[in-house]
Amino acid sequence: xxxxxxxxxxxxxxxxxxxxxxxxxxxxxxxxxxxxxxxxxxxxxxxxxxxxxxxxxxxxxxxxxxxxxxxxxxxxxxxxxxxxxxxxxxxxxxxxxxxxxxxxxxxxxxxxxxxxxxxxxxxxxxxxxxxxxxxxxxxxxxxxxxxxxxxxxxxxxxxxxxxxxxxxxxxxxxxxxxxxxxxxxxxxxxxxxxxxxxxxxxxxxxxxxxxxxxxxxxxxxxxxxxxxxxxxxxxxxxxxx
Amino acid sequence: xxxxxxxxxxxxxxxxxxxxxxxxxxxxxxxxxxxxxxxxxxxxxxxxxxxxxxxxxxxxxxxxxxxxxxxxxxxxxxxxxxxxxxxxxxxxxxxxxxxxxxxxxxxxxxxxxxxxxxxxxxxxxxxxxxxxxxxxxxxxxxxxxxxxxxxxxxxxxxxxxxxxxxxxxxxxxxxxxxxxxxxxxxxxxxxxxxxxxxxxxx
Numbered sequence: 001x002x003x004x005x006x007x008x009x010x011x012x013x014x015x016x017x018x019x020x021x022x023x024x025x026x027x028x029x030x031x032x033x034x035x036x037x038x039x040x041x042x043x044x045x046x047x048x049x050x051x052x053x054x055x056x057x058x059x060x061x062x063x064x065x066x067x068x069x070x071x072x073x074x075x076x077x078x079x080x081x082x083x084x085x086x087x088x089x090x091x092x093x094x095x096x097x098x099x100x101x102x103x104x105x106x107x108x109x110x111x112x113x114x115x116x117x118x119x120x121x122x123x124x125x126x127x128x129x130x131x132x133x134x135x136x137x138x139x140x141x142x143x144x145x146x147x148x149x150x151x152x153x154x155x156x157x158x159x160x161x162x163x164x165x166x167x168x169x170x171x172x173x174x175x176x177x178x179x180x181x182x183x184x185x186x187x188x189x190x191x192x193x194x195x196x197x198x199x200x201x202x203x204x205x206x207x208x209x210x211x212x213x214x215x216x217x218x219x220x221x222x223x224x225x226x227x228x229x230x231x232x233x234x235x236x237x238x239x240x241x
Numbered sequence: 242x243x244x245x246x247x248x249x250x251x252x253x254x255x256x257x258x259x260x261x262x263x264x265x266x267x268x269x270x271x272x273x274x275x276x277x278x279x280x281x282x283x284x285x286x287x288x289x290x291x292x293x294x295x296x297x298x299x300x301x302x303x304x305x306x307x308x309x310x311x312x313x314x315x316x317x318x319x320x321x322x323x324x325x326x327x328x329x330x331x332x333x334x335x336x337x338x339x340x341x342x343x344x345x346x347x348x349x350x351x352x353x354x355x356x357x358x359x360x361x362x363x364x365x366x367x368x369x370x371x372x373x374x375x376x377x378x379x380x381x382x383x384x385x386x387x388x389x390x391x392x393x394x395x396x397x398x399x400x401x402x403x404x405x406x407x408x409x410x411x412x413x414x415x416x417x418x419x420x421x422x423x424x425x426x427x428x429x430x431x432x433x434x435x436x437x438x439x440x441x442x443x
Contacts, residue, residue, distance in 0.1 A: 002374055017368040024364050028307070031266050084304040088271070089434050092297055095273055104290070109332065109424045111291050120290050124277055131268055173438035180431050203424070210425040214432035223303050224433045225312070225339065231425050232336055235418030 004042050008049040019045075022064070029072040030079025035139040037071045039146020040155035063151075071146075071155060078162045086169035087131055093176045095127035100183055107184045108191065181211075247323055247397060250282050254319035255390040261315070262305075263385050272296030272314035279318050283326040292321045292335060295423070298430020299339065302437055310350055312342035316393060323397045329404045330416060332423035337403065341396040352388050356381075 001023055009016050029037060044064040051060060099106055102119040145156025153159070188207070192200035210231065214224050257278065261270040268274060276293020280286050296317045303311040321338030325331050363377050 013371075016371045020367060020371055020374075024367070080304065080306050084306070085437060088268075089301055089437060092273060092294075092301070093434065096294065099290070099294075104287075106291055106294050107427050109420055111287050117286050120277060120286055124274060124290075127271075128268065128274055135268075170438045174435060177431055177435040177438060181428075181435070184427065184431065206421065207425065207428045210428050211432045214429040215436065218302070218433065218436040224301075224429050225299055225303065225343075227429050228299055228339065228422060228426055231422035231429075232419060235421045236415055239412070239414035239418040 001038065001041065001045075005045065008045060012049075027068070027072060029076040030083065032083055032135045032138050033075035033079035033142065034072075035142030036075050036146040036155055036157055037068065039143040039148075040067050040071055041146075042143075043147050067151070067155070071157075074154070074157060078157075078166075081166050082162060082169070083135065086166055086173060087134060090169060090173050090176070091127040091131045093173070093180060094130060095123045096180060097176070097183075098123035098126055100187070105187050105191070107187055243327065246282055246326065250279060250319060250323055250326075251390055251393045251397065253282060254279060254315050254393050255386055258313060258315040258389050258393070259382070259386060261313070263382055270313075270315050272298075272300065272318060275315045276318040276322070279315075279322050283322045285322075285325065288325055288331055289318070289322060291331070292318050292325075292338070295335065295426045295430070296321075296338075296342075298433070299426055300342075301430060302433045310346050310353075312339070313345040313349070314342065316345040316396065317342035319393055320396050320400050324400050324404055327401055327404070329408065330419070332419035333404070333408070333411075333416065334400075335423055335426075336419055337400045341400065344396065345392055348392050349389075356384070 005016065005019055005023070009019060027037075041064065044060065044067055048057065048060045048064060051057065096106065099120075102123065103115055104119065104123075105111070142156070145159055149156035149159070188200075188204065192203075210227065213227050217224055217227050254275075257269050257275050259265070260267060269278070271293075272295075273293045276291075276296060277286060277289040280289020280292075283289070296314045300312055300314055300317075303309065305311055317335075317338040319338075320341040321331070321334045324334035324337060329337075363381075367374050367377055
């Protein structure tokens with residue numbers, strides 16, 4: 001906000017310290033969706049800077065505080081569900097699918113490079129570009145809508161149906177994650193050859209066990225990182241005997 | 242050849258780590274991006290890809306919501322790739338990388354607490370002279386860069402020393418144990434994604 005504040009108060013720079021004080025308070029929201037807050041606060045600040053009559057200053061300041069508080073909570077809620085909860089895992093799955101279709105089977109622990117490096121970069125670049133295209137678009141449109149729209153339309157937030165977008169993104173995510181599990185199983189059986197292969201069956205049973213453990217861990221609100229650490233500990237202990 | 246590569250790895254990892262919060266925020270710090278990027282220095286792109294994918298899958302259910310500080314994906318990739326570059330088997334290096342990611346998050350929390358004490362002073366200076374704001378932001382970035390670089394270097398040195406001491410004593414079966422757990426990561430991760438996509442409310 002600093003360049004904007006400097007521009008607004010270029011004729012009254014002595015007011016900048018008191019203005020800055022408001023902006024130095026703790027502000028916690030989602031980094032992408034924060035653009036809506038920036039746009040709306042820029043508009044509010046413009047009103048405060050232009051309308052200097054004492055009655056209006058007080059009223060505008062209160063509105064600025066309200067806008068900041070309410071918007072930061074709303075945008076954080078949308079941003080966390082849309083970007084961290086949906087788009088980030090979706091773009092990860094996109095990269096994983098591209099890897100598999102380009103014959104990079106990341107399910108195998110002894111992964112060897114048989115395909116050209118360009119294939120790997122295609123997968124990564126796709127994930128990176130898709131996430132950032134959406135994020136930069138929302139950042140850009142957020143500042144613009146936040147500045148132009150009024151409070152009655154939530155500073156442009158209701159121009160998009162966020163809940164519907166999150167709903168469909170999550171539905172697609174479930175389908176893709178299920179498909180990825182099946183593809184993993186398909187590549188596993190393809191690599192192990194004809195059954196009965198007892199080594200492969202033991203490995204397969206372990207994988208099913210870990211899938212169930214991971215599911216159970218989430219039900220118990222335990223992060224899956226701990227499942228991995230427990231697995232290392234468990235196998236380590238077994239290996240000692 | 243080893244020391245310059247590791248130094249460059251630490252520097253590059255620090256730049257990528259800054260992307261998490263302090264600068265850019267263009268998701269270069271995601272495991273899947275950071276892993277292959279860092280492996281450009283160690284020369285094993287496929288290891289970078291695998292570590293990147295596994296890190297992101299493993300950390301996929303810990304998001305930076307509210308005051309939560311997730312384990313550092315860049316830290317995990319950097320430590321894993323550095324140890325692997327020095328000859329540690331990838332599954333063992335990955336385990337130490339995960340521990341380093343945890344330790345980094347803990348250390349970062351402490352660094353932030355220390356910096357909180359300075360913030361009041363910085364704010365005071367800015368209020369007196371608003372022009373100092375750019376210099377303060379730059380200095381703040383510089384201190385973050387320095388502390389992150391120091392932590393990454395420390396973890397890599399500690400990891401290397403630990404591996405040097407531990408690996409000759411590890412029985413063959415233990416290496417297999419690390420490998421089996423490593424093999425389970427994508428399955429655990431994808432199940433987590435399935436769970437995190439679950440619709441609680443329409």
